[in-house]
Amino acid sequence: MLVSSLDMAHFVARGFLRLDAVVPEEINQAFLHALNLPETFRPESPTAHFSELLGREVIPEVAPGTRLSQAYASDSAIGNMLKLPEVAGAIESLVGRDPVFDHHFLHLAFPEAAFRKHPERHISQHLHQDSTIDPRQTFDIQVFYFPHAVTAFMGGTRYLPGSHFRIVSEAAISRYQNIIGQEHVVCPAGTILLMHMGIWHGGGVNRSGQLRTMFKIRLCPAVRQQQLWDCTDLAPEHFTQQPTFWTRGGQRDPVQKVLMTQEPWFEADTGRLELMNRIRCWRFLLGDPQFDIDYWLTRVENEIS
Amino acid sequence: MRRQKVLVLYLNSSALDASVIGWAQYDGSDQETHMAGDSAEPPYASGLAALKDGWRLIQASPLSSHMPGSEYRTDYLKYEFFFEKLITVKD
Numbered sequence: 001m002l003v004s005s006l007d008m009a010h011f012v013a014r015g016f017l018r019l020d021a022v023v024p025e026e027i028n029q030a031f032l033h034a035l036n037l038p039e040t041f042r043p044e045s046p047t048a049h050f051s052e053l054l055g056r057e058v059i060p061e062v063a064p065g066t067r068l069s070q071a072y073a074s075d076s077a078i079g080n081m082l083k084l085p086e087v088a089g090a091i092e093s094l095v096g097r098d099p100v101f102d103h104h105f106l107h108l109a110f111p112e113a114a115f116r117k118h119p120e121r122h123i124s125q126h127l128h129q130d131s132t133i134d135p136r137q138t139f140d141i142q143v144f145y146f147p148h149a150v151t152a153f154m155g156g157t158r159y160l161p162g163s164h165f166r167i168v169s170e171a172a173i174s175r176y177q178n179i180i181g182q183e184h185v186v187c188p189a190g191t192i193l194l195m196h197m198g199i200w201h202g203g204g205v206n207r208s209g210q211l212r213t214m215f216k217i218r219l220c221p222a223v224r225q226q227q228l229w230d231c232t233d234l235a236p237e238h239f240t241q242q243p244t245f246w247t248r249g250g251q252r253d254p255v256q257k258v259l260m261t262q263e264p265w266f267e268a269d270t271g272r273l274e275l276m277n278r279i280r281c282w283r284f285l286l287g288d289p290q291f292d293i294d295y296w297l298t299r300v301e302n303e304i305s
Numbered sequence: 306m307r308r309q310k311v312l313v314l315y316l317n318s319s320a321l322d323a324s325v326i327g328w329a330q331y332d333g334s335d336q337e338t339h340m341a342g343d344s345a346e347p348p349y350a351s352g353l354a355a356l357k358d359g360w361r362l363i364q365a366s367p368l369s370s371h372m373p374g375s376e377y378r379t380d381y382l383k384y385e386f387f388f389e390k391l392i393t394v395k396d
Contacts, residue, residue, distance in 0.1 A: 125341065127342075167378055177330070178341070179327040204342055265327060267318060267382070268318045273378075
């Protein structure tokens, strides 16, 4: 089930796609049960609890470079989650069929009880971009799997929509505590968030009494990311320049509209550069080097010699 | 004994009266604790509003030339302003 052009434009503009409660409870419970047997959960000792989890076979050791189809047993909870048509279709639309596994990790946010001896450590994670400086146009995705419901008190992943084209160096952005428009994941069980590799994010502080669990997989494309989604829904007017600034308010191509909607935190000048970043990315995805919206790129490419 | 409170505001443009798009606070007097993601609303609407509330501006981002080849690149928040207040605390 490939995503639509509108969904793809949303990913390009904001840096993520969200599939709420897409994973059935049966798979969520199978995943959680294998991870978190009550008799072994030790909230007072996060390190010991984590060491025990590393020994569980529910999350296998997988070498980077492995094809996703070979990374997980097909009858495992993770294997079943990845086979869901909505999940498999979204992954294929973004990074192609059978992408390359980079790494995975189980993120746990322990409740306050785990920090009785060191309350100063019960804080949110600084804002960061994963990996390191990465100026590629080819992009990886990170699949965030929330196997149980996440409430506002549980400190779900905080992320900044539209930050994914910013070329920064991992934790260099940790000084930014709050930015207008930041979002915190609050979601039903079985929600999947597919993030562009560059999105700024951080774990929240867990103020509930329950352990918060999130499983993340990074995937890299093995093919050129060109028209991998269902782009049969693009209207002819999508590819033509439309009047801009001085218009009579007619209906705008909805995909163009999504791509040209700014985030509330964009600066007055660099917000325009972000629109250009999106158009460049859309050109790359369409395989159409002439594509433009509102003349942003054509204007500065009109070099006559 | 005096301690420093630091307020960092990120503005929509280089003008100090431009609107706030991001913020951070660090309290050396230990009266308040702040951390990433702890608020949705900025403490001030603009840099000028912070000045009017007694914050002293101690650093502002310079306006930098654009390096050839990187004119359209976006990276860190561009308009960063550091403010301070000195707070008297007991020894």
